[in-house]
Amino acid sequence: MLLDQPLLWLVVTLLAYQLGCWLRDRTGAHPLAQPVLVAIVVVGTLVVLLDVDYASYADDTALITFALGPATVALAVPLHRQLDRLRGFVLPLLVAVVAGAVVSVASAVLLVRLAGGDELLARSMAPKSTTTPVAIAVADTLGGLPPLTAAVTITAGILGAVAGPGVLSLLRVHDHRARGLAIGAASHGIGTGRAIVDHPVEGAFSGLSMGLTALVTSVVAPVLVALLL
Structure with a gap:
């Protein structure tokens, strides 16, 4: 049976993502034509309509899950190419990341x-604004529901990728470093994917912000939750 073929859903997921990239390019990078969003809608619809067991889907796409680690580390490459832009920006960067993490958790x-x-x-x-693997681990530490955290985190990432750049433009934030920091802090990897396409500097600083936000959130979240709850 076709649905029982090994790696079927790996191919389907990759094709759905490629469809998203095609739509993004054909629509002039329309905010709603985000590859991750398109892939989620397409694959999610197929999984529901065909009544596919999630465990089977997860097994088929384990290679993608494994690749997320190296892909995240690879975000250091664009940052390395923009190292000169860190001059005089390190202190504002650290203050912004810490403030963003505190506001995100507390709010x-x-x-x-x-x-x-x-x-x-x-x-x-x-922990919704940090990258999904870290958010899941933090939620487990806090006594939350990791599956719910994963769903909320992915939703936050998609919303940030779709609306974040437009909101920043409305607020007249034009510095590509600041835009990247904001997107990475609020919408982690999914937003960073959008930022990389929009501008190389935004992508580099978004990747840096995503990593630092994950680190800071893992430290401040237990303290803030204990104080607020």
Whole structure:
């Protein structure tokens, strides 16, 4: 049976992502034509319609999961090419990353509580702005629900990739370094993928911001959650 073929969903996922890249190029990089978003919609629809077991899908696409590690490390390459732009920017960068992580965690927890959500939901939402593997680990440490955290984190990344650059332009943030820092801090790897396409400097600083935000969030999240809950 076709659905039982090894690596079928690996091929489907890669083709869906390629479709997203094609749509992005054909639409002039329209905000909604994000390859990750297109791939999620296409693959998710097929998985639901064909009633595919998630474990089978995960097994077929394990190679993509494995490649996420090296791909994240490879984000250091564009940053290396932009090292000269770090001069005089290190202190503002560190302040911005720490402030962004604190605001992200605190706002997530407080908004959930103000909206009537329970403590479990607040703990699950707290690390939403860091990269998915780190968010899952932090949520587990905080006593949240890692699967829910993963879904929220991916959603935050997609929303940041779709709306982030437009919002920054409306706010008249034109410095490519600042734009990259904001996108990486709010929408991690998915937003960084958008930033790399938009401008090499934005992509480099978004990748740096994503890594630093993950580090800072893993430190401050337990402290803030303990204080706020």
